[in-house]
Amino acid sequence: KQEVTQIPAALSVPEGENLVLNCSFTDSAIYNLQWFRQDPGKGLTSLLLIQSSQREQTSGRLNASLDKSSGRSTLYIAASQPGDSATYLCAQTGGGADGLTFGKGTHLIIQP
Amino acid sequence: GAVVSQHPSRVICKSGTSVKIECRSLDFQATTMFWYRQFPKQSLMLMATSNEGSKATYEQGVEKDKFLINHASLTLSTLTVTSAHPEDSSFYICSARDPQGSSYEQYFGPGTRLTVT
Numbered sequence: 001k002q003e004v005t006q007i008p009a010a011l012s013v014p015e016g017e018n019l020v021l022n023c024s025f026t027d028s029a030i031y032n033l034q035w036f037r038q039d040p041g042k043g044l045t046s047l048l049l050i051q052s053s054q055r056e057q058t059s060g061r062l063n064a065s066l067d068k069s070s071g072r073s074t075l076y077i078a079a080s081q082p083g084d085s086a087t088y089l090c091a092q093t094g095g096g097a098d099g100l101t102f103g104k105g106t107h108l109i110i111q112p
Numbered sequence: 113g114a115v116v117s118q119h120p121s122r123v124i125c126k127s128g129t130s131v132k133i134e135c136r137s138l139d140f141q142a143t144t145m146f147w148y149r150q151f152p153k154q155s156l157m158l159m160a161t162s163n164e165g166s167k168a169t170y171e172q173g174v175e176k177d178k179f180l181i182n183h184a185s186l187t188l189s190t191l192t193v194t195s196a197h198p199e200d201s202s203f204y205i206c207s208a209r210d211p212q213g214s215s216y217e218q219y220f221g222p223g224t225r226l227t228v229t
Contacts, residue, residue, distance in 0.1 A: 005222045032215060043205055043222040044156075051215055089155065094214075099158035099171075100207075100218060 002027040006090055006103035014111050015082055021075040021106045023090030028068060034074050034100065035064050036089040044089070048075070080110045116208050118221035125196055126229055129161050133224045134191045134207030141186035142208035146218065147179075150203040162189040196228045 003026045010083055025033070031050050038046040048057045048064040050073070056065040063076040077084060085109050091100040115138040125131050135145055145162040160181055161169040168181035178200075180192040189208075193200055203225050207218040 022139070032217070034217070036220075041225075044220045046220070049215055049217050091156075093218075097144060097161075097209075097216075099148075100156075100162055101158070102148075102155045104155040 002092065002094060004090055004092055004103035006088075006106050008106060009104065010107040010109075012090050012109040013080060013112060015080060017080050018076070018078050019080055019108075021071040021077070021088050021090075021108070023103055025071050025073070025090075025092045025101075027092065027094050027101075028071060029094055030066075030068055031063075031093050031095050031098070033036050033066050033092045034088065035062075036071075036091065038087045038089060038105070040087075046069040047088075048081070082110045082112045084108065085110045114208070114210050114217075114219040116206065116219045116221040118206055118224050120208075120223045120224060121222060122227075124227045124229060125160055128195055130192055130194045131196055131226060132190055133204055133206075133226075135189045135191070135208070135221055137187045137208040137210075137219070140208075140210045140212065143186060144190075144209045144210055145183060145189040146207045146209075147181065147189075147191050148205045148207070150205065150223075156205065193226065196226070198228045201226055201228045 005024045008021045034049045035047040050066040061078040087105040089105045090100040119134045147159045148156040150156045164183045164184040170176045183189040205223040207220045
């Protein structure tokens with residue numbers, strides 16, 4: 001059974017700091033890894049998708065990396081802003097036809 | 113970009129009644145859709161995989177007779193919660209996979225919050 005673990009479960013930092021969210025997964029035969037953002041009571045916003053053949057993806061202030069050998073992915077947020085406050089979810093799939101296995105998320109608070 | 117809609121966004125029903133949730137891919141044809149649910153302060157859990165024209169595949173522990181899935185067309189999948197009980201209250205989210213994309217990315221709907229009283 002695939003498992004995805006996210007550390008830390010919660011994080012509170014002052015505005016402007018750079019931060020790293022961690023995700024580990026047990027399935028080495030990973031197909032895709034996605035990072036999502038979820039605001040309270042809302043659906044998911046896809047942030048970045050990394051295919052198994054890729055090592056990282058970047059979008060604006062966000063950078064996600066993938067290390068299949070160690071079973072880890074990180075989401076780097078540069079120059080954090082209060083609007084970045086949300087729960088960040090990491091999810092992986094073992095195949096294109098498979099559903100996603102989600103971690104429990106990191107609840108991020110950026111203090112103004 | 114690919115857009116997935118869900119209807120309704122919120123529904124309140126009485127215990128023992130059935131509720132149908134629709135998931136539509138608006139600008140692409142989805143041969144495969146997925147249904148997830150999220151309990152308060154928990155992460156999303158895959159319930160079932162919905163394949164157009166065939167029976168859905170349910171995850172272990174999900175009752176197929178309680179959660180009926182119909183993927184009758186390439187743009188519509190429905191989830192019917194039958195004989196709903198308060199413990200079925202949850203946030204239900206669907207996703208659709210665009211087969212034209214090379215990454216097999218899943219696009220998520222906005223979710224449906226079900227409250228069973």
